[in-house]
Amino acid sequence: xxxxxxxxxxxxxxxxxxxxxxxxxxxxxxxxxxxxxxxxxxxxxxxxxxxxxxxxxxxxxxxxxxxxxxxxxxxxxxxxxxxxxxxxxxxxxxxxxxxxxxxxxxxxxxxxxxxxxxxxxxxxxxxxxxxxxxxxxxxxxxxxxxxxxxxxxxxxxxxxxxxxxxxxxxxxxxxxxxxxxxxxxxxxxxxxxxxxxxxxxxxxxxxxxxxxxxxxxxxxxxxxxxxxxxxxxxxxxxxxxxxxxxxxxxxxxxxxxxxxxxxxxxxxxxxxxxxxxxxxxxxx
Numbered sequence: 001x002x003x004x005x006x007x008x009x010x011x012x013x014x015x016x017x018x019x020x021x022x023x024x025x026x027x028x029x030x031x032x033x034x035x036x037x038x039x040x041x042x043x044x045x046x047x048x049x050x051x052x053x054x055x056x057x058x059x060x061x062x063x064x065x066x067x068x069x070x071x072x073x074x075x076x077x078x079x080x081x082x083x084x085x086x087x088x089x090x091x092x093x094x095x096x097x098x099x100x101x102x103x104x105x106x107x108x109x110x111x112x113x114x115x116x117x118x119x120x121x122x123x124x125x126x127x128x129x130x131x132x133x134x135x136x137x138x139x140x141x142x143x144x145x146x147x148x149x150x151x152x153x154x155x156x157x158x159x160x161x162x163x164x165x166x167x168x169x170x171x172x173x174x175x176x177x178x179x180x181x182x183x184x185x186x187x188x189x190x191x192x193x194x195x196x197x198x199x200x201x202x203x204x205x206x207x208x209x210x211x212x213x214x215x216x217x218x219x220x221x222x223x224x225x226x227x228x229x230x231x232x233x234x235x236x237x238x239x240x241x242x243x244x245x246x247x248x249x250x251x252x253x254x255x256x257x258x259x260x261x262x263x264x265x266x267x268x269x270x271x272x273x274x275x276x277x278x279x280x281x282x283x284x
């Protein structure tokens with residue numbers, strides 16, 4: 001953590017702090033949040049699955065380079081690469097592109113590998129390999145799967161593609177289907193301006209060239225709400241203050257959310273994130 005803070009301080013980032021208890025935990029259909037109630041049983045909010053909304057509000061209010069190391073919470077995640085409570089490293093740059101954030105990530109990992117004196121650290125030095133989602137499917141699965149068939153898409157991804165990514169050196173997967181853009185803008189080619197980095201078959205981070213259009217963001221949120229409703233999942237509210245921040249004007253920006261526990265696992269050669277966490281759920 002000290003090495004992370006040195007890295008960002010040297011690049012003029014401001015370390016910030018956002019709340020764990022939030023009015024909307026994010027609407028992604030694949031995430032489940034912990035609801036918080038007061039002693040009377042009244043719902044008062046959710047534990048944040050990511051600090052994204054609040055950090056982007058700071059960008060809209062004039063912050064330009066911000067980062068934080070924080071706890072995040074996801075109710076349905078438990079396994080060797082998942083914990084319900086975990087540490088997230090998230091940062092944003094105003095007037096930056098997704099490519100700038102990829103270069104930040106490459107430099108950060110190389111910096112931490114050197115700080116921890118990681119064996120064979122040279123394989124982590126950028127520039128990392130890059131591949132589009134389409135090319136990854138063609139190379140590893142013999143053809144592209146229609147992203148509208150999400151079950152088949154993600155099953156193929158999990159079984160045939162992700163396990164083969166990033167073994168010789170890290171790889172960045174770009175140009176995701178537009179239906180998976182989430183809070184990312186679209187590229188001129190119509191794909192999502194989104195990237196994910198993989199090391200030894202493990203997803204390390206998920207970054208965006210950020211969407212700044214409030215009307216489009218609201219439309220996507222409403223689609224996510226409808227999808228959650230159709231799937232019988234809790235329907236979380238839209239964070240209206242986040243939408244209002246986009247309406248005030250958020251500059252073109254890049255952001256990245258990196259799993260800190262996964263990074264530490266990969267750098268130390270541990271077999272699971274639990275091995276590098278002082279108090280994973282199994283030892284509480």
